[in-house]
Amino acid sequence: MTLIALDDVSVRFGDVRALDGVTMNVERGDFIALLGPNGSGKTTLLRTLHGILKHSGKRRVGAGFGRQAMVFQRPFVIHLSVRNSMRLALWLADVPRAQWDERVAQALRRVDLQGVEQRPSRALSGGQQQRLALARAWAVKPQLLFLDEPTASLDPTAKHEVEEVLASFAAEGMTLVMSTHNLGQAKRLASRVIYLEGGAIHADLPKPEFFNGRLQGPAQRFLKGEML
Numbered sequence: 001m002t003l004i005a006l007d008d009v010s011v012r013f014g015d016v017r018a019l020d021g022v023t024m025n026v027e028r029g030d031f032i033a034l035l036g037p038n039g040s041g042k043t044t045l046l047r048t049l050h051g052i053l054k055h056s057g058k059r060r061v062g063a064g065f066g067r068q069a070m071v072f073q074r075p076f077v078i079h080l081s082v083r084n085s086m087r088l089a090l091w092l093a094d095v096p097r098a099q100w101d102e103r104v105a106q107a108l109r110r111v112d113l114q115g116v117e118q119r120p121s122r123a124l125s126g127g128q129q130q131r132l133a134l135a136r137a138w139a140v141k142p143q144l145l146f147l148d149e150p151t152a153s154l155d156p157t158a159k160h161e162v163e164e165v166l167a168s169f170a171a172e173g174m175t176l177v178m179s180t181h182n183l184g185q186a187k188r189l190a191s192r193v194i195y196l197e198g199g200a201i202h203a204d205l206p207k208p209e210f211f212n213g214r215l216q217g218p219a220q221r222f223l224k225g226e227m228l
Contacts, residue, residue: 009057020199033190042179069142075133107139127158195219
């Protein structure tokens with residue numbers, strides 16, 4: 001089932017073409033890793049898929065598609081307790097108030113943050129803040145979750161914890177689209193890999209085919225470390 005389809009989509013920021021004629025689908029059950037050098041268009045593609053950027057071309061949403069959410073590279077952390085930060089997300093998502101306490105408890109257990117409900121959100125470590133952002137997203141029960149380099153700047157332990165959470169989301173049937181610079185992370189988590197450069201898609205393959213050495217052109221050079 002196609003959740004979102006882009007057809008010849010381009011995005012411009014002034015004179016800069018950040019996306020250039022992108023055509024792609026997000027299918028239910030995908031875990032897509034977006035790879036590419038800095039400035040390749042990964043974040044722009046995520047935001048366009050999420051529907052928050054003006055673009056040319058067509059963006060279509062599949063019949064029966066439900067809620068979507070996005071976790072940004074720097075999680076949005078406000079001057080509230082962890083519990084109230086979660087409750088705010090549920091309020092914004094129009095979740096009935098009677099469900100808030102149960103959803104908060106479930107979501108915090110889901111990312112192993114139980115016991116910190118009363119702590120200020122900004123007092124959490126970087127890894128904990130990222131897991132809080134994932135908990136907020138999970139609590140609103142999205143069918144599709146977008147992630148912009150969710151483990152950037154985290155230490156190895158925190159990175160592993162976040163990856164475990166994402167893998168469990170995928171195992172539960174959530175569809176995920178994630179930008180990353182980490183090839184190992186793409187290999188560990190993704191089912192499908194898209195390579196972007198200059199705002200265009202140069203490869204869109206199942207993970208085994210992407211990493212089996214049969215790539216050509218810019219994607220092959222990127223994997224060989226010949227393009228920074």
